[in-house]
Amino acid sequence: MSVQKPWQGRFTQGTDTLVEQFTASINVDCRLYHHDIAGSMAHARMLAKVGAISVPERDQILSGLAQIEAEIAAGRFVWKQELEDVHMNIEADLIARVGEPGKKLHTGRSRNDQVVTATRLFTRDAIDGLRATLAAVQNALLDLATVEAATVMPGFTHLQVAQPVTFGHHLLAWFEMLERDDDRLIDCRRRVNVLPLGAAALAGTTYPIDRQYTASLLGFETVCENSLDAVADRDFAVELAAVLAILMSHLSRFCEELILWATTQFGFVDLPDSFCTGSSIMPQKKNPDVLELIRGKTGRAYGDLMALLTLVKSQPLAYNKDNQEDKEPLFDAVDTASSCLQAFGALIPVLRLNRPRLREAAASGFSTATDLADYLAKRGLPFRSAHDTVGQVVRRAIALNKGLMDFTLDELRKFSPLIDQDVFDVLTVDGSVNSRRHFGGTAPDAVREAIRRAHERRTNKGQE
Ligand code: ARG
Numbered sequence: 001m002s003v004q005k006p007w008q009g010r011f012t013q014g015t016d017t018l019v020e021q022f023t024a025s026i027n028v029d030c031r032l033y034h035h036d037i038a039g040s041m042a043h044a045r046m047l048a049k050v051g052a053i054s055v056p057e058r059d060q061i062l063s064g065l066a067q068i069e070a071e072i073a074a075g076r077f078v079w080k081q082e083l084e085d086v087h088m089n090i091e092a093d094l095i096a097r098v099g100e101p102g103k104k105l106h107t108g109r110s111r112n113d114q115v116v117t118a119t120r121l122f123t124r125d126a127i128d129g130l131r132a133t134l135a136a137v138q139n140a141l142l143d144l145a146t147v148e149a150a151t152v153m154p155g156f157t158h159l160q161v162a163q164p165v166t167f168g169h170h171l172l173a174w175f176e177m178l179e180r181d182d183d184r185l186i187d188c189r190r191r192v193n194v195l196p197l198g199a200a201a202l203a204g205t206t207y208p209i210d211r212q213y214t215a216s217l218l219g220f221e222t223v224c225e226n227s228l229d230a231v232a233d234r235d236f237a238v239e240l241a242a243v244l245a246i247l248m249s250h251l252s253r254f255c256e257e258l259i260l261w262a263t264t265q266f267g268f269v270d271l272p273d274s275f276c277t278g279s280s281i282m283p284q285k286k287n288p289d290v291l292e293l294i295r296g297k298t299g300r301a302y303g304d305l306m307a308l309l310t311l312v313k314s315q316p317l318a319y320n321k322d323n324q325e326d327k328e329p330l331f332d333a334v335d336t337a338s339s340c341l342q343a344f345g346a347l348i349p350v351l352r353l354n355r356p357r358l359r360e361a362a363a364s365g366f367s368t369a370t371d372l373a374d375y376l377a378k379r380g381l382p383f384r385s386a387h388d389t390v391g392q393v394v395r396r397a398i399a400l401n402k403g404l405m406d407f408t409l410d411e412l413r414k415f416s417p418l419i420d421q422d423v424f425d426v427l428t429v430d431g432s433v434n435s436r437r438h439f440g441g442t443a444p445d446a447v448r449e450a451i452r453r454a455h456e457r458r459t460n461k462g463q464e
Contacts, residue, residue: 003082035121042217057101064098108207112231112319113199137345145171150444153358161365169442181247195220199230202318232318241305248301255291304329371426379418
């Protein structure tokens, strides 16, 4: 207990060393220094505006804080565990640096509204950074979808070949999932971007503060309506973790597909050597580590969400020290999602597709059987009967170990006299995808239209 603590006044005993170590959060929350200082600067400006401190006092506080920020950024600032957290470290240093005016910074403020202000500022910046990284992934998907708009591949349900689709269409499915993640980030940001400062410890303050002014200095859209709620809740952090958990679930699905597609059995894609590692014993191995790690890190993101949800559960109002535990999962969720998006975004442009293999796979598994049923139904056979007829054709094909395309017209007509020469147009993979031209369909033209709309939507959102 070498350092005087700001709250020392009423204490007769020093803090137990173990307790000091146990309660300190400086190792984690020092990361908030920039946002803590931004909050303090805005608070000092507001205090001077309403006359609670003088203009020269304000200026000394501001220049002291600016020096501290520069020192921290340069790695020259010494954090003290005895001073518990980022807030007390910076305030104590300010007082040591500028003297009396530094002692006035905490006028009309508490660490309770201070910490949640810094955390909200951090979260807002994190959302903006994540959105930029996400946009790069989405653009990479649109670029690849443009190149592969007409590349056919099998579409799956239950991981069994279902119907042919285009590779571009599959990539646009990924794009849409990420687009909703981006929408959720935008939506979450609105609830993050609210100023808690002014709530003080819990009950507000007796000074004639101007919270709207502080909010405008910090770019907060609105001000927390209730002082108890302002310091008590961390739902904004829970919400971001939830958004990121969903986002990671999407990335895990994309990665799982790529991992499958890169196997010898599928052989749809070849991952660049630069994104893989080898085996120390099996000379032939090339492992999709990056994709597996993203898939694995999804578990971390879910864990962060659970930690935050459990942290806020059952807490009585208003602030409790439990809330100090919000930072690690929040930081981890942001770092995890951000690094995974970066890695995934870097992989997309260097993927190499095996188009002949994709085409061959698209034609396998009687993938155009539904097209044949539709063909019969369009010629007047009720769809249920058509389904049954085609089921018999498939059964015969399995028995003869051949594909639907391998039957002659005469053979097919034995199943239904409605079948004519033009049946072979619908039995091909290209015929199948080309006939699905509607909005949201898999035809190359529909895919190109969807890509055009996607760019338009991004532009309207200000993301392009
Ligand atoms: N380090 C604390 C936190 O992260 C700051 C708030 C402390 N407030 C208090 N009343 N002990 O929550």
